[in-house]
Amino acid sequence: xxxxxxxxxxxxxxxxxxxxxxxxxxxxxxxxxxxxxxxxxxxxxxxxxxxxxxxxxxxxxxxxxxxxxxxxxxxxxxxxxxxxx
Numbered sequence: 001x002x003x004x005x006x007x008x009x010x011x012x013x014x015x016x017x018x019x020x021x022x023x024x025x026x027x028x029x030x031x032x033x034x035x036x037x038x039x040x041x042x043x044x045x046x047x048x049x050x051x052x053x054x055x056x057x058x059x060x061x062x063x064x065x066x067x068x069x070x071x072x073x074x075x076x077x078x079x080x081x082x083x084x085x
Contacts, residue, residue, distance in 0.1 A: 004069065004076055007032060017042065019084045020066065028063070035068035037080065 010030045017026050018039070025039035041062040051057040067077040 004074075005035075010035065010037070010068065013037065016085060020064075020079075020082055025064065031065075037066045037068055037083075039064050039066065 013027045024042040029038035048056045049060045068080050
């Protein structure tokens, strides 16, 4: 990863609450390649998780993934820049 933002800085975001596109989220994971922030929605909005056979299994909190870097890796992704802590 380049020097726009370090992996250490990204990992420090885990556990922080933020607003993105008018919804409240909690940062729960950082994927290193490609750099992606995984977040869980704070509201009671839930999704149905399927089992390995595709059958509805249980309700889980809605999660999203936000790319951190642009495709060429030279700048922060516009979606990542929408995050407000």
